[in-house]
Amino acid sequence: MNWQASVETTVTGLGYELVDCERSAAGLLRVYIDKLPEAAAAGELINVDDCERVTRQLQYVLEVENVPYERLEVSSPGMDRPLRKEADYVRFAGQEVALTLKQPFQGRKKYQGVLSAQPAELGQGWRIVFGDGEVEQAMDFSLEEVREARLVPVSPFKGRNSGKKPAPAKKKSGGAAKKKTGAAALGRKTDDKVHGGLDQ
Structure with a gap:
């Protein structure tokens, strides 16, 4: 068993998500x-005891x-939690994310907007809805096109689920909102540390 598998088996065996x-x-x-x-949906957060146990x-x-x-350092992922796997995208659909593509689309690699599943008629995939302050645009992408994706930290006063739903993508006058589809687009020391959920 390689070290990643050992870590994942241990963490999940204790009832946490790696x-x-x-x-x-x-x-x-x-x-x-x-x-x-x-547990996270019920409002539970990682704390120091969890990190010490792991x-x-x-x-x-x-x-x-x-x-x-x-x-060894064990900590919570923080408010800018990375999205690594399909289950992360499912879990955080409807929230704001910062996305970096492996290859540029329309001259840029970085996008920030609300994550959602691609419409069923377009098949499996993901969509980010973003805007320039005047008009919203949508870009469809696959996970294979993503270099990095992270949640955008939300003010604790607003909360991540403040009840605000993302607005649907609007159309520009004279054409549909820009979007991208398809693959072409997108010895053990004693100083081990544990970090609790203070950065949650």
Whole structure:
């Protein structure tokens, strides 16, 4: 079993979602965890106790699996949580995301707007609705076209689900809103750290 599989098996076995994990050349192993979708929807957030629990279990598992690392950090993904897999896009549909494409579309790679599933008649895929202050546009994309996607942090006073629904894409005078379709478009140290949900 490789180290990523060991980390994922451990985290999910403890009842959490593995958001991401990464290793640096200096031996730092970072692990980002979250509550399962049902618990998160009920308002539960990752806290220090959760991170400590996962840290202790990972230290044991990584030693048994003989995975080399110098330092281990376990934390919440933060308010700008990355979207890595299909399930992330499903979970956060309707929320604002910052998207970076692998290849530019209409001269740009970076977009920010509301994420939604592509209309059924267009097949499986995703859509981001964005605007320039005057007119909204829609761009359809596949996950294979995405270099990076993250949630856009929302003010805690507004809340991520403040009841505001994204407006449908409007049409420009003289033509449909711009959109893109198809593939062409888009030794263990004692200084291990745990981070709670303060950045949630």
